[in-house]
Structure formats: structure tokens, C-alpha cells
Amino acid sequence: MVGSGGAPPGFRLPISASVGVNPKKKKNHQTNFKNNSTIEGSIGAPQSPKIPGTEIIYMKTFGCSHNQSDSEYMAGQLSAFGYVLSDNPEEADLWLINTCTVKSPSQSAMETLISKCRSAKKPLVVAGCVPQGSRDLKELEGVSIVGVQQIDRVVEVVEETLKGHEVRLLNRKTLPALDLPKVRKNKFVEILPINVGCLGACTYCKTKHARGHLGSYTVDSLVSRVRTVVNDGVKEIWLSSEDTGAYGRDIGVNLPILLKAIVAELPSDGSTMLRIGMTNPPYILEHLEDIADVLRHPCVYSFLHVPVQSGNDTVLSAMNREYTVGEFRTVVDTLTELVPGMQIATDIICGFPGESDEDFAQTVRLIEEYKFSQVHISQFYPRPGTPAARMKKVPSTLVKKRSRELTAVFESFTPYNGMEGKVERIWITEIATDGVHLVGHTKGYVQVLVIGPETMLGTSAIVKITSVGRWSVFGEIIETLNQINENLVSSERKSGNKCTPCSDAEENCACSREPEPCACKMSSCGGQNLLEESTASLSKKELWPEERNNQNLIRWLLRRRKNHSQKKMENGIVSEPKENQELARGRTREWDLVDKALVGGILVSFLAVVVLLYLGVRPPTPSN
Template sequence: MEDIEDLLVGSTGGAPPGFRLPVTAVGLKPKKTKNKPLLNKNNTLAPNIPGTQTIYIKTFGCSHNQSDSEYMAGQLSAFGYSLSDNPDEADLWLINTCTVKSPSQSAMDTLITKGKNAKKPLVVAGCVPQGSRDLKELEGVSVVGVQQIDRVVEVVEETLKGHEVRLLTRKTLPALDLPKVRKNEFVEILPINVGCLGACTYCKTKHARGHLGSYIVDSLVGRVRTVIADGVKEIWLSSEDTGAYGRDIGVNLPILLKAIVAELPPDASTMLRIGMTNPPFILEHLKEIADVLHHPCVYSFLHVPVQSGSDAVLTAMNREYTVSEFRTVVDTLTELVPGMQIATDIICGFPGETDEDFAQTIGLINKYKFPQVHISQFYPRPGTPAAKMKKVPSTIVKKRSRELTSVFEAFTPYNGMEGRVERIWITDIATDGVHLVGHTKGYVQVLVVAPESMLGTSAIVKITSVGRWSVFGEVIETIQDVNYKKTSSTRSSSENKCSPCSDPCNACASSRVQETCACGPEGCGGTTLEESAVSTNAIPQEDRSSRNLIGWLLRKRKNNVVQKMESEVSSGFKKKLEWVGESKGSWNVVDRVLLGGILVSFLTILTLLIHHGFRTLSN
């Protein structure tokens, strides 16, 4: 079956992102073997009105896939479709697939078979159909490629009509400002590029995502501004290789990170998490990356896959770095960023891996005792060079995987945290339904017992106990967000943004205790939060006299109602703002003068209007 091309009468560029083409503009191939009317969950004739059906979305794979699903859900919801977590009550299933490992693709196969048996219309998206479009499992279902997610509404509509459609070819990236329904309303997964520059011999994702394609800095910064305004508290940068960002458009990762950090609120109410980056490209910018990771608005956490502790295996994998270079990355970031946490990946049993190679991997993991290690057995992926290499016996692969897992699980990375006071950002509910999930600056998971109303907030906690995978904390105090707005067009952006170039943030970034300050107050030096947000008494007397009375009174009243509260905890956390006066229940002098000024101004304007009216009539 041929792919549907982006055809639009009178246009060579296809439809704008998110624009639903008319049916006549899309090449469709109706199913020849099935002309039965669609039935809904009640076994009655489904309505033909687009946007009235219910969609079930299942996502496999990485955070990039999750973001794609959120974009597709947003577009479907915007066109009126209902979304459900219950597959049985849905009129159509949308399955977003992952091709990294055999188990995830097997799970996809099982779900597709289940959907077919249940007579559900199916749309399969993601890396599997993009990288392996001729799979037998994809026969009889509609598919949408990784760069065609902005046209998912078309595919769903035609599939519900009984058509089998395919959208797999595209030369431009989907827009970032499409509607989105986030799985977690407080977390924005922001794809910064698709594809990569590597050619790992075991990787199937490159077949699906293709060569590197980066979004421009302005588009990404604009998206950051939008999601912060929406109330997002964590922004995850996602891609197949974050470190390679921008090499196709003449920029690099540090340029992007500095631009994004400049948009983050100075009270650190929204945090940035940098995504997975392979060693080759980050090596060129280690100090600049460390400066960003040191910033109070950025988690001191990075995912750097090593895959093996043996140079011989890395060469066979075509990973384009050595173990020594990986050590340089880890050592440099650990030295320059206090509290730095690094996660890594290991593949056990890669073709040709000897006992000595595996011993070197064990030694590397033992040396650094990483708090997170993602361990997987080698899975030969069809069409990759590694699939043709001589395999290590499966019994040995499983044995090595168990041995490495045993070594890793013996680590106690969070010992010593008990009793410490930390700032955390709370964004989720734990699987036990009792605890809320927060993270420290180093992205250590902290579980706290607190009401759900604390989701999306930041808090000061005391660590009460530690476990193998997380720590437990007791909330001491909730940190209230401060709304920062530009007060004039001439005001410096460094007063409103958490920029590494602004003095307050630089002072904070060089502090050895990042959690105790968030870009501005007494602990950081320079301009305080109160001064940055309200500019207390910042207007000279002679300047006031040149302004109108009401404007001066408004500023005066704003200054009078801002008061500082006591220090938060003994470790020196910054002071907070509390707006008082609104709840006093009484009118102070400034209130009365303000009201009087407004009345006088109103009467003056009214008098002038009446006077002008009489003059007009007399003329």
C-alpha cells in the first residue's frame, strides 16, 4: 500500500500543523474486504459525526513517545473526541509503539491482536510502523508516522469510516504549539530534536526517527513560556540524543539551555530536567553543561548511557567514545556540580562480549555506584548490523544480567541523607496512593504524606528515612510561588528571569548549597525576591512627582502591603512574600486616598465631557 502524501490543492507545502485536510485532499484507500458499518461499544450503529467517538490511547517506550501521545491526545480532544483509559468502552484504539527492545514490540503485537479480535478500529503510531512498515502485524490497520502526529485526526476519522490509511512520509517537524493533553499536568515533555547523528550497530530507533532534526531555539523558548504560563512545574527536555541538539542548524546545546533557563521563574517554581545525552557530544561542552546543571532552576541530574565498560564492546557497538571519555564526563560533572546525580545504561551480552569485557563493566559500575542503572539484555533487532553478529549464548546473557543487577542493588546511594533538610518539587502521586512524589535538586525521589492539594508545589522537607530506591520525608513548610511580571518595557530581563547571566543567579549558582537559594534572595546576594518582584521604594521622589496621582497611589499601596515574614528554616532558606491588607477587613489611609483620587478623576472627566457637549451643541 502506498503512503498518503501531503497533498493540498494549490499548495506545495502540505497542510499547516494541526490543520485537518478535507477528505478529497488526502489519498485514501478504502478496505476492500470490509464494508461493514462500524459498531460502537453497545453493538449499535456508531454515529457518523466526526469527533463524537471515544479513543483509547496506549503508549510504549520513551518520554519522546509519551510527548507524541500527549500531542495526539490534545488534537483529538480539541476536535471533540473523548479520551478513555478503558479500552473496552472505546470506539477506536490508538497504539503508540516502541522499537527499542523486543519485549515492547511483542506487547504491541499482543495488543493489536486483542484489538482485532474485539473488532476495534486500530491506528498504530510511533517507531515500529515508521521503522518496519511492512510488518505482518500491521496489515489491516491504519498507521501514522513519528513526524505525522499533527495529522492524527485525519487518520482517526478515516479509520472510523472503515478506511485503512497510512501517513509515513514527511520532511518537516510537527509544530510545538499543537494542542496537548499531558499525562501529568505539571510535567511538560519537550522534544528538542528528533533522530540522532549516531550509527549504533544495535539500534533500531535510528531507522524510525532518522537523521538529526532540531527545532530552532526561538520555537523551544516560546513553548517554554507557554507551558510555564499553563502552570507546568517540570520541563523535561527529550530527544534521542540531547547532546547532539542543534548541530544541523548551526547552534548547540549550551546555547539552547541558556536561552531556556533565562525563561524560568526566579523563585525556581518551575524546574528544568535535561534529557539523555550520549558522551561524544557533551564532551565538547562539559564546563558549560556543568554551569547549567549547577543553576538553581535546573535539576542536578543527567542520564548518560555508557552501555559497556569495555572499549572492545563499545567499538563493536559503534558508540564513538571510549570508557576513559565516559569517565571524564562523570568525573567532571561530579566535581563541578555539587550533589550531581548521574544515571546510566548497560547492555549485557552484546555479541562478542567476553568474560573479561563483562568484568570491566562490573568494575566501572562498582567504581561510581550510580544511583540509577538501567540494565537490559541484548536483543537483536531486525535490520541492524548487530543482528547478524555472533550472539553470546542466552544462558550467559541472563547470568550476566542477574549478576550486574545484584551488584547494583547492593548499593546504598541515599545513606547519609537522613535528617537533612531539602527543598523538593512535588509533581505526582505514588503508586501506593498514599504518598506524594517529589524530587530534590539532585532528582532524588522523596515520598511524603501530604494532601493532593500540594501537587504542583515546592516544599521544604526533612528526610526521615532512606530506602534503596527513594527516601521518605516530612513536610516542614510549603513554598509559595511568586508571580513575576514585567512592569515596563525598559526593565532589564535579568530582573524577571532566572538567567545564568544575571548577578543574583550567578551568585546563587556558585553557592555550594544550591537547594538553599533559588536565584535571588539574601542567600544569593544581589537583588532580593521582594525587590525583583515588587521594586519596593524603587521610584525616586522626583520621578513620582512627574507621574499622575492614581499611578503613584497604586504603586504606593502595592509597596505598603508587601511585608517580609520570618525565615523559613534554620538552614537559611529565603524569605517569602505575603500579601496582607486584603484580608484586614478595614480601609487604611492609602485606600481612602486612592478611592478619593479615582472619584475626583471620574468627576473631572465627566465635567469635561459635559462641557464639551454643551460647546458642540452651541456651535
């Protein structure tokens, strides 16, 4: 089991407790200390003295969402100790680069940045997978290093580097705490690492060298973090790891157990959404129905990233991917069948060693068959130290040709055709790169661009899709939803201690407090669109308003009429089960009569008051 370990937030471990200091010694003189940590003298002049914690730090992050989360944690700790974070490398007193080792281009970009830093004579700290997996890399000579499990000690490393020392912290047996200070790149999005490392041994992968074997955070620690970030106003939680599906296998739990526990903590008004991270096929095959059940939940995006890498079993075997194309198809077909509106993204590596023309043709046919809305296409890059780097390579010209061919096939798809005119609920979390549109996502994680004020960031909205593009769709805002009607809670089926939607919105789902399957048919559980559920709940409140005794009668009637007219908007925004529609129509007719009676009574009362007032102010009749 992985504990939280490390210093608590806001507290610095004494540097002498775990690393040695050899000031002003030659760089080639190294001393190893506890925890495989060293501090070495700088070969250059130390920085001019400043008040500790007042310097400016430039941070640059490469790679995956897990790396992004690590950077946010490091930024949070540095900010907590007074350091100023800047996007301008020129004004910075120190550069901190968080690196990625997945692809050669990312590492090349890192090396270029290191070279620029040396030319600018700036102190440098390098973090992430490159130094962790390739600690003896020539480009890292004379550079301070923070390992992937040492991010909770970044303040120490920065302080010593600013003093002119070289620091290397690489080894650790426990993961950093989840409650460290954090500065999010997007304040509405929490990237939550649920585990590090993986159980696989892919022949091309360098990340395993850096992140190591699987190490999972406990369910309790992750649920506690979810509670915290929801209270902080986060609107999207991204679960991140090297392989989400492998979660918990080292501590006796599994991914469905974690997902159900997290979903139970999400606000019932649908204001915070969960996005499940990348998962390889082998570790979710046995949990497909449970995963589908979670993906149907109204607070979970119906989206999953499942890399296939190749459409040929021989190539997959050479990659040591531990699944077949048929098993990948099982994952895609099952989730697509069980989850309405399911969207799946995948990855392809073009030109893996030994890949023949026919092998590649099978990959193309697979992508053409499923027409995935998102495909991440990469050329094979041999990573030093991996088994694939020693395999016979496909000529680079052929690798590039295959990459271009597959890209052309993918870009020929029109995945969002047919969405025009549809009404969708979206969650808005960022501003588009054009600076004009806001970016939201549907429950299927389709990107929707809308025009609206920045105050809409962090909100949800009902939009009508007006046009579609290749990579996103455009929408027109119909209504902003600050929160969904509280009656939505009663139409949820329990997951942990809460319920997700069942077919009968009038009754609570017949499930216990344990995270058991809903006691209703799969076809009726969790299948309704969240928009339908919320409007169905709203219709009940409109027809039988519990608060009407506390409202002015006329105001209530006017509001009810307004809401009734809104329900008749274009294309029938409100979509209820047929039996509910019939019931609603019957109740509406009944209340129409009541409305008339009430309005008639009000008019009669008004006339009576006028008559009485008139009689009351007549002048007295003169007496004889």
C-alpha cells in the same frame, strides 16, 4: 532546518489533498499516493455510522518520553475535535497504540495488544517507531498506521479508519508543529521534543530506522513553547530526544545555546524546573563546562542521563558507540566535580555479541566504582535489520546470568545514606502509586515521598528527610513555597537576559545581556543550594523590610519576631555565607535596640492615652 509544517491547530487538511480513498476494495489492492500515503478498503464490515468526532478512543503508549509526548499531542488533537479518550479498551470505538522498537519485549507487548484488538473486532491505528521502522511487519497487515512525523494528521487517520478504511501515513520532510493541541498525562509536566533522530549509527539500534537522521527544532520555536507551557502552569519541563547532546548540529547551533535561551525564560521564583534529557557522551564532551554551568542553575535539575552501555572499549567499538570508557569517565568526573549534588544515570546492555567474561567484569567494576543511583540494565535483544543481529550471539542463559549479576551489584548500593536529617527543597508533581504519598524531587532529582494534600501538587516545599530507602527517601514537610522571595532575582547571574546566582548577593552579577559566562570565579558561581539562596534573600527582607511603612507597626514587629524564631529551627535551616551571617548578626543586634525603643515608646504612649482619657472623663468639680 526543520520547519513546523502541517495543519495549524484546529484545522483539518482535506483528506483528498494528500491521500487517495479506495472504499470497499480488497486489502491486498494497494494504491500509492503523494507522501507515501494510502487508504485501503476494509476487509471487514465498517463501523455503524456515528456523528463524526463523538467516538471513544482508547490509547496505549509504549517506550520513551518522546513517544509519550507524541501520544499527548495526538490525544490533544483528538480531544480538540470532540473525541473522548478512555483508559478502558472495552468501551472504546477505536484503539490507538503508540509503539516502541527499542526492545523485543515492548514490540511483543504491542503484538499481543494488536491480537486482542483483532479479537475484539475493534478498528485499530498503530503509531510510533515500530510501523515507521518495520512497515512490512506481518502483524501490521490490514492496520492503519501513523508515522512518527505524521502525528499532526492523526484525526484524519482515525476518521477514515472508523469508516472502515486502512490508512498509512509514513513519510514527511518536516516535523510536526510544537503548538499543536496537547493533553498531558501529567498536567504539571511538559515533555518537550527538541529534535528527532540522531547522528549515530549504533549497530544494535532500531530507533534510527524509525526516527531517522537528526532533525532539530529551532531555538526560537522551542523558547516560544517554553513560554507557553510556563503560562499554562507547567512546573517541570523535560527536554526529550533520541540524543539531546546532538541538538542543533544540523542547523548551526548547539545544546548550550538552547539551554541558556530556555533558562532565561524560566520563572525567577524557581517554580518551574528544567530536566535535561538523555545525551550520549560524544556530543557533550566539548561542552562540559557550559553544560555544568546550566546544571548549576537553581531552576535546572542537577541530573543527567548519560548511557555508557559497556565498561569495555572493545565492546563499545563493536556497538559503534563512538566514544571510549575513558571519555565516559571524563563526562562523569567533570560534571560531578563542577556541579554540587550532581546525579548521573546510565544504561548497560548485558550480553552484547562478542562480550567475554572479562569484558563484562570491566562493566561491573565501572558500576561498582561510581555507584550510580540509577542504572537501567537491559539484556541484549537482536533487532531485525540491525548489524548486531547478524553478529555471533552470547548464549541466552549467559546473558540472563550477567543481567542478574549486575542487577544484584546495583541493588547492593545505598545511594541515599547520609541524607537523613538534611533539609531540602523539592518540587511536587505527582501522586505515588500507593495513593498515599506525594512524589517530589530534590534539585539532584532524588525522589522524595511526603504526606500531604493533593492541593500541594504543582508546588514546591522545604522538607526534612526523615528516612531513606533503596529507591527513594521520605520527607516531612516544613514549609510549602508557593513562590520564592522576589529578591532572588537580584542574586542571579545572567543567562541570556537573566542572571544565575553569584557569590555576592548584594550586587548584580557583572555580565552583559549576551549569554556569556559569569564574571566571577567558578567556585562561587551557581554553587549555593537554592534553599540557601532563598533564605538568604528572605533574611535581607526581614532585616530591612521595605514594605513596613505600609503595614501596621505592631503586626510588622510580631511577624518579624516569628520569622526570626523560624530561622533558628533545627539543624540551622538558614545557611548563609559567613560574612553575611556576621552582617546579619550585627544588624539583628542593632534592631534589637530599636525594637526595645519602639516597644517602650508604644507603652509610654499607651499609658499617656489612658491618663488623658481618665482625666477627660472626670466629673466637673461643683461650684460654691
